[in-house]
Amino acid sequence: MEQAFELAALNPLVAVASPLLWLAARLNESLPVDDVGQFRARVMDDVSRFESHAMTRGVSPRLARVARYALCATIDDIILNTAWGGQSDWPAKGLVSTFYQETWGGERFFDLLGQLYGQPEENLDALELMALCLSIGFVGKYRVMEGGPAHLSRLRGELYRTIRRLRGPHERRLSAGFTAVDAPYRPPARMIWFWALSAAIVAALVVLHVVLGLLLSWRVDAAAERVAALSPAMPIFVGAPNLPDVPEPFTPQGELQTQLQRVQDAVATDIASGELEVVADGGDIVVRLLRASFPTGGTALGENEAPMLRRIAAALDPEPGRVTVIGHTDNVPIANASPTRNNDTLSRDRAASAAAMLQRFLSDPSRTSFLGRGDGSPIASNATAEGRTRNRRVEFRIPAEDATP
Numbered sequence: 328m329e330q331a332f333e334l335a336a337l338n339p340l341v342a343v344a345s346p347l348l349w350l351a352a353r354l355n356e357s358l359p360v361d362d363v364g365q366f367r368a369r370v371m372d373d374v375s376r377f378e379s380h381a382m383t384r385g386v387s388p389r390l391a392r393v394a395r396y397a398l399c400a401t402i403d404d405i406i407l408n409t410a411w412g413g414q415s416d417w418p419a420k421g422l423v424s425t426f427y428q429e430t431w432g433g434e435r436f437f438d439l440l441g442q443l444y445g446q447p448e449e450n451l452d453a454l455e456l457m458a459l460c461l462s463i464g465f466v467g468k469y470r471v472m473e474g475g476p477a478h479l480s481r482l483r484g485e486l487y488r489t490i491r492r493l494r495g496p497h498e499r500r501l502s503a504g505f506t507a508v509d510a511p512y513r514p515p516a517r518m519i520w521f522w523a524l525s526a527a528i529v530a531a532l533v534v535l536h537v538v539l540g541l542l543l544s545w546r547v548d549a550a551a552e553r554v555a556a557l558s559p560a561m562p563i564f565v566g567a568p569n570l571p572d573v574p575e576p577f578t579p580q581g582e583l584q585t586q587l588q589r590v591q592d593a594v595a596t597d598i599a600s601g602e603l604e605v606v607a608d609g610g611d612i613v614v615r616l617l618r619a620s621f622p623t624g625g626t627a628l629g630e631n632e633a634p635m636l637r638r639i640a641a642a643l644d645p646e647p648g649r650v651t652v653i654g655h656t657d658n659v660p661i662a663n664a665s666p667t668r669n670n671d672t673l674s675r676d677r678a679a680s681a682a683a684m685l686q687r688f689l690s691d692p693s694r695t696s697f698l699g700r701g702d703g704s705p706i707a708s709n710a711t712a713e714g715r716t717r718n719r720r721v722e723f724r725i726p727a728e729d730a731t732p
Contacts, residue, residue, distance in 0.1 A: 337494070338452045338455050338456070339381065339384035339385060339386055339452065340381055340384075340386055340390065340391075340394050340452045340453060340455070340456045341452070341455060341456055341459065342384065343377060343380045343381045343384060343386075344377065344381075344394065344398060344456060346373060347370075347373055347374065347377065347398050347402070348398075348459055348460075348463060350370070350373075350402070351398075351401050351402050351405055351460075351463050351464070352463040352464070354402070354405045354406060354409060354464075355405060355409065355464055359409075359410070359411035360411060360415075363411075363415045363416065363417065367417070367420065370402065370422065371422065371425065371426075374395060374398060374399060374422060374426070377391075377394075377395050377398065378391045378392065378395050381394065381395075386452065390450065390452060390453045393439050393443065393453050394453055394456050395426075396423070396426075396427065396432070396435070396436070396439065397436055397439065397453075397456060397457050397460050398456075398460070399421075399422035399423050399426055399427070399432065400422075400423055400432030400433065400435065400436045400460075400465065400467065401436075401460040401463070401464075401465040402422055403417070403421040403422050403423050403432055404432070404433055404464075404465050404466060404467055404470075405463075405464050405465065406421075407421070408466075408470070423435075429610075432467070433466075433467030433468045433470070434467065434468045435610075436457070436460075436465065436467050437467060437468060437482075439457075440454075440457050440486075441651075441696075441698060442649055442651060442696060443457070444486075444489075444696075445649075445651070445695075445696025445697065445698070446693075446696065447489050447493060448493060451490065451493050451494070454486065454489070454490060455490055457486075458483070458486050458487060458490060461479070461482075461483050461486070462483070466479060480553075586612060586646065586727060586728050587605065587606075587607050587612055589642075589645075589646070590605050590612055590614065590642050590643070590646065591605045593638070593641060593642030594614070594638055594639065594642050597635065597638060601617065601618075602616070602617060602618055602635065603615060603616060603617065603635075603639075604617060607727065608724075610726065610727050611724045611725065611726055611727060612646070612724070612725050612726075612727055613722050613723070613724050614639055614642065614643070614722070614723040614724075615706075615720050615721075615722050615723075616632075616635070616639070616681070616720060616721040616722070616723070617716075617717060617720050619632060619677070619681070619719075619720070619721050621677055621680075626673065626676035626677050626679075626680055627680050628677070628680040628681050628684055632684065633684060633687075636681070636684045636685050636687075636688060637688045639685065639723055640685055640687075640688035640689050641688070643689070643723060643725055644688075644689055644690055646725050647725075647726075647728070648694075648725045648726040649694050649695070649696060649725070649726070650685070650689070650694050650695045650696075650723060650724070650725055651695075651696050651697070651698070651723075651724045651725075652678045652679075652681050652682040652685065652695060652696070652697040652698075652721065652722070652723055652724075653674075653678055653697070653698055653699070653700055653721070653722045653724060654673075654674035654675055654676070654677040654678030654679075654681070654697070654698075654699040654700070654721055655674055655699075655700055655701070655702070655704060655705075655718060655719065655720050655721070655722065656670040656673055656674045656701055656702050656718065656719055657670075657702055657705075657709050657714075657715035657716075657718045657719050658670070658702040658705075658709045658715075658718075659709075659715065661673060669701070670701040670702050671699055671700075671701035672699065673699070673701075674699030674700060674701050675697070675698060675699025676699070677699070677721060678697040678698060678699050678721060679697050681697070681721045681723075682695045682696070682697040685723070702718065705718045706718060706720075
């Protein structure tokens with residue numbers, strides 16, 4: 328939590344969220360709560376006031392909503408993994424389920440983080456807040472994923488390096504404007520006892536300083552070993568894996584179906600020809616480009632796809648929310664690939680090319696972001712040529728009308 332107070336002067340989101348961050352950090356160390364209902368009411372009251380307080384500090388409504396969702400998911404995740412939290416009624420009455428009527432905060436947190444990561448300069452304050460949530464104990468979906476701790480460590484390291492790059496190096500001196508006084512020394516003529524007592528106090532402070540310095544050095548060495556274990560060269564792709572028994576988010580079916588039908592009607596001809604699919608998936612509306620004309624092993628989307636991208640843009644332009652372009656591949660390795668060239672980077676580069684072409688036809692090109700998932704999210708079996716063809720696709724995702732916090 329020391330980082331929260333250091334960032335508060337630069338980051339209004341962290342300044343407003345400091346009480347909730349401090350509460351979340353203490354949950355793992357505190358004794359069981361005697362009255363869970365009263366405790367929940369107090370936390371919900373603090374969360375309810377957070378968004379309005381953040382906007383009075385100049386935070387945009389969008390980032391304030393994302394930050395409030397991240398705080399709710401963090402507090403839920405930490406409480407549900409304490410001895411007393413799992414035995415209470417918190418699983419049925421958590422903050423995410425109460426405020427957003429959904430139960431997949433541990434997965435949605437990382438989806439929002441991936442959207443913010445597409446434009447880190449614009450979303451730096453929210454990225455710092457979410458980094459603090461990870462530092463104080465939020466694990467989410469990586470708690471049940473195979474190899475989850477390693478994935479989470481790489482994600483935290485990549486996020487820290489991005490924030491450090493954008494913020495720049497911090498001031499390491501205790502006092503940036505300190506100037507020594509040039510004055511001659513005048514030894515005392517009397518009050519020897521006073522100076523003796525002062526010397527004893529100084530000696531005690533020196534001993535205390537040495538002891539605290541040794542403790543701090545031990546903690547710094549331990550932290551350095553953990554940082555050294557990270558893999559900085561490995562790119563981080565934030566995606567939603569296939570988790571068992573994940574409950575569906577609460578979404579009014581009538582409105583979702585209406586929005587889905589609007590997008591389907593806008594590209595009905597391309598759906599009939601088999602070029603596109605439009606489906607609802609995990610709280611998103613997804614337009615799948617199934618036969619994109621990429622050269623073998625190449626990343627540039629052919630200009631002949633421009634009319635198709637124009638129709639997709641026309642379908643998505645009136646719908647609210649960010650447009651996330653996601654590239655996918657089959658599981659066949661790239662022939663003669665370099666160590667840094669693989670299906671993950673290929674899918675990301677293809678997504679970037681598709682996003683660039685889509686931006687030409689959107690009224691607000693800044694809505695777009697892109698990422699690659701390689702062969703990690705197949706929609707068909709890679710055991711057949713037909714399945715591999717379906718898996719080599721580009722997806723254009725927008726949040727369903729009631730899925731955005």
